[in-house]
Amino acid sequence: MINVTKTYLPPLEEYEAYLKKIWKTNWVSNNGPLVVELEAELKKKLGSKHVFFTGNGTIAIQIAIKALGLTKEIITTPYSYVATTTSVLWENCTPVFVDIDPYTCCINPRLIEEKITPDTEAILATHVYGIPCAIEEIEKIAKKHKLKVIYDAAHAFGTIYKNRALASYGTISTLSFHATKLFHTIEGGAILTDDDELAAKISLYRSFGHVGDEYFSIGINGKNSEFHAAMGLCLLGKVSDFIERRKQLFAEYDHALKSIDLIRPTVPGGTIFNFAYYPVIFKSEADVLKVKAALAQQAINPRRYFYPSLNKLPYITGADSCPVSEDYAKRVLCLPLYYELASEDVTRISNIIVKSLV
Ligand SMILES: Cc1ncc(COP(=O)(O)O)c(C=O)c1O
Known part of the structure; x- marks a missing residue:
């Protein structure tokens, strides 16, 4: 069986x-x-003043929203994992979806301002597949309208943008270290900020709002354990090897799939990329289903990351349409990509795809 990813476990x-x-x-x-x-x-590697290791990447977003005191509208991307949207809803805020850029698959900065209302408090954008959002444009808009910026950097570990870790941008950035991620701690995540006041809040909120026997605020349990930290410490020094191998596999997929008409997301200039995922946007949903069925016959399981477009989730009502995201969500597949994937498997997977489309 070949799945979209395989958790790397270090030597016992x-x-x-x-x-x-x-x-x-x-x-x-x-x-x-x-x-x-x-x-x-992590502070050293990511260049962030404060880094809080959390139980997972979802609680990291929720604590970020709480620490920023957000209660109203949050502009966000419809093209991400469901946790980006559900965190907003769980914190009783309203997600306002802005469509994505067709090249990067990240939120389209040119469409943000038209969605800003007097109730808009923040932008929550995902560096999807580890590709940087339009950082400069987003910061400019945020400054002009006095909005906070949270980056869901769950996919961004290892990507460098303009000589800085991508995960160090924004008012707050959050990471996921789930077992499916390039760098993992089995379950885990992190909250990053350079703001001391926010850091003090995050520290309290992560730990029930108390320090020792003193209770300062309402909090939640967002902590993580020594066993999870241990996995992270085992893997941290191997991240550059993980990225290097993925880069090779990426090039092999690119070569093997060049005969078919596909869209591949674009990584902006100034980026040293982490090659976290290998998303492919096919010509139609019918092609996706054909390819998926052909691969399933050989026990190969790509994933429809990200489907559906989050503005179309069954519990979201009245969201504006996001045509690019809705279209891409129907046509995308992430192909298997992980450190231990064999080059022969990339060739085999690519051959099955090419054959199933003729
Ligand atoms: C973009 C994105 N945001 C948030 C999360 C949530 O992270 P976790 O699974 O660690 O809670 C994920 C995880 O898979 C993700 O891909």
Whole structure:
């Protein structure tokens, strides 16, 4: 079976070395030494003043929304994982969808201003597939209209944009370290900010709103454990190898699929890309279903990332239409891409795709 991704597990001895440390300290959660070490390493790697390791990438977005005090409208992308939208809804805010740019698949900055109302408080945009949003345009609009910017950087670990980690932009950026991600901690995520006041809030909110026996605010449990931090510490030094291998596989897919008419998202200039996903936009939904069925026969499972367009979720009512996102969501497939994928499998997958479309 070949799935869209495969979780990389380090050599067992490497993880065991951290387990021994945990057994020695008998400290398993609540800001233990490995969590502190991982956060320090992430700060160095990502260049962000504050990094909070969280239980997952969804609670990271929710805490970001809470810390910014958002209660009304949040402009967001319809082309992302469902957690981007559900976090907004879960925090009792209203998502206002702005269609995507057909080249990058990220929110289209030229369409944002027409959706701003007196109730707009923030922009929540996803660097989809690890491709940078239109950072400069978004910051300009945010400044002009006094909006906060949250980047859902769940896919962005390892991407550098204009000499800075992509995950370090915005008022707050959030990451997911789920087992499906390029860099993972089994379950996990992070909240990044350079703002000290926000950081103080995030720190409290992540931990029930209390420090020791003192209760300062309402909070939630957004913490993560020593066992999860241990996985992160095992993998951090391997990220450049993961990216390098994916880059090779990317080139192999590009070559093997060049005979068919596909759209591939564009990575803007100034980016050192992380090659996190291999999305392919086919000519029609019928082609997607044909390709998916042909691959399934060989136990190969690409995913319809991202389908449906989030403005079309069954529990969203009255959202404006987003024609590009709705169209792409129907026509996209992410092909298998992971560190341990064999080049022969890329050839085999590509051959099945090409054959199924003739
Ligand atoms: C774009 C995006 N945002 C948020 C999330 C949520 O992250 P997690 O699964 O760690 O809660 C994901 C995860 O898959 C994602 O792809």
